[in-house]
Amino acid sequence: MELLFSVNLCKRGESFMDFQRVIVIDLASLGIGEASDANRYHSIGTDTLGHVAIRVGNRLKLPTLGRLGLGNIRFGNLINGLPPVDQPLGFYGKIHLEGLSNSPEGGIREMLDYQDGIRVTSVIDPIVKYSDDYARSIMITDYKSYISNQNLADIVAVNKDSLAFQTLHHEVISPVKGLIYMSVQGLPRAAENGSVDQYLDILRETDQHIAQVINEMNRSDLLIITSTFANDMTAAVSPTREYLPLIAYTPSNEDGQALGIRHSLADIGATIAEAFSLNYSKESVGHSFLGELLS
Incomplete structure (x- = not known):
């Protein structure tokens, strides 16, 4: 599958349309290097993506994620086969988990929770409840406990990525x-399972699907690509405590810039809430990074 990016560059200072939809793709388990507190989690030296790249050599080809800026996140500590690009289409950075839990469940809670002034709540239900126009929160996942508690969400339970991506493309269009x-x-x-080749194959297929999503997006859409936890298969522990990737892309501004180090996955929830x-x-x-995408 080979897809071309649409080119809809907006000049700085040009007005931007309000976001009508946010699409989050969770590359669950993909870490990008040991976090600053890795020693507390027996994760010194862990690097999920870096170690996969070393093991597969020149087979690491992720053209879409590369153009979005995945390789730029590790500028100065390059990943084999994923060099930084001069003009990334996406905004890029890395996230340090704020919570002490290192579990997948803890990561997704931290990402989708935000503080509404009274309590900590999820962004999932309020988007539907308080939207001026008809809106939906669609969860395509095998996660159950946290997401199942969101009463207004449309939960699409799938156990195969092929079905998940098929549903994703249907919803995006x-x-x-x-x-x-x-x-x-x-x-x-x-x-x-410790399967490096399978991990690589899934990454490459995901890269192709992300290219298709980009071609399906509207100018008022925001795509956020991240990971809710890390799991370096070369480590003795599971999961591992690593920085997590962050890429944000919108067709209304393809002049990507660095988002720096974010100190909580909750920055994503705050960004969705502000959007x-x-x-x-x-x-x-x-802390929302929405303003950095529109400046």
């Missing part, structure tokens, strides 16, 4: 507003 979340389920399974004009507290643990 639909005119409905709101939040779409999808987790790539094959990655954590391959990491748990949908929810009652987002500026004192929240998470």
Whole structure:
């Protein structure tokens, strides 16, 4: 599958359309190097993506993620086969988990929770409840406990990535507003099984699907690509404590810049909350990076 990126560059200072939809793709288990507190989690030297790259050599080909800026995140500590690009289409950075839990469940809670001024809540239900127009929160995942507690979410339970991506593409081309979340389920399974080749194959297939999503997006869409936890299959522990990738892309601004080191996955929840004009507290643990995408 070879897809071309649409080129819809906006000049700085040009007005931007309000976001009508946020699409989150969770590359679950993909870490990009030991976190600053890795020693507390027996994770010194861990580097999921870096170690996969070393093992597969020149077979690491992720053209879409590369153009979006994945290789730019590790500028100065390059990943084999994933060099930085001069003009990334996406905004890129890395995330340090704020919570002490290193589990997949803890990561997804931290990402989708935000502080609304009264309590910590999830962005999933309020998008539907408080939207001026009809909106949906669509969760394409095998996660159950946390997401199942969101009463207004449309939960699409799938156990194969082929079905998950098929559902994702169907939703992206639909005119409905709101939040779409999808987790790539094959990655954590391959990491748990220690299968480097399978992990690489899933990454490459995911890269192709992301290219298709980009071609399907509207100018008022925001795509966020991240990971809710890391699991370096070369390590003795599972999961591993690593920095997590962050890429944000919108067709309305393809002049990507660095987002730096974010100190919580809650920055994503805060960004989603601000994008949908929810009652987002500026004192929240998470700090929105929406303004950095529109400056």
